[in-house]
Amino acid sequence: QPTGVLEWISDNMSPELDNKLKQAIRAKRKRHFNAEQVHTKKKSIDLDYRVWEKLSQRANELGCTLSDAIEYLVSEASRSEQASKTVTSLKEDLSKLLSDDK
Incomplete structure (x- = not known):
């Protein structure tokens, strides 16, 4: 009875509500x-x-979505952590080399 539903909607709902209903149905399908x-x-997360607000500002600065901003910031943090470990390792190796020379 889809035609009956469509008739009821056109008879009983305002065009604005009909539009909202269609949007909700499209969103649910998507x-x-x-x-x-x-x-x-x-996935949904609570913030x-x-x-x-900070994430939204950063996403606007980057010109991307919140999801893209999160992905970018996590990647950057990972790269920064890896670089920090590399620098620490180099310092330790250099320190060992310098102490062995004495």
């Missing part, structure tokens, strides 16, 4: 189909407002 594939599956 979430459903995106959830079927791992690379399009979405404190101040964290969201």
Whole structure:
């Protein structure tokens, strides 16, 4: 009875509510189909407002989405950590070399 539903909607709902209903249905379908594939599956996280605000500002600076900003910042933190470990290792090796020369 889809035609009956469409008739009821046109008779009883304002165009604005009809539009909102269509948007909600499209969003639900998109979430459903995106959830079927791992690379399009979405996860939700809760953020404190101040964290969201900082992340949002950073995403705007980078010209990207919040998800892209998180991915970028995590990658940068990982690179920074790796560089720090490398520098520490080089310092230790240099220190050993200098102490062996004495």
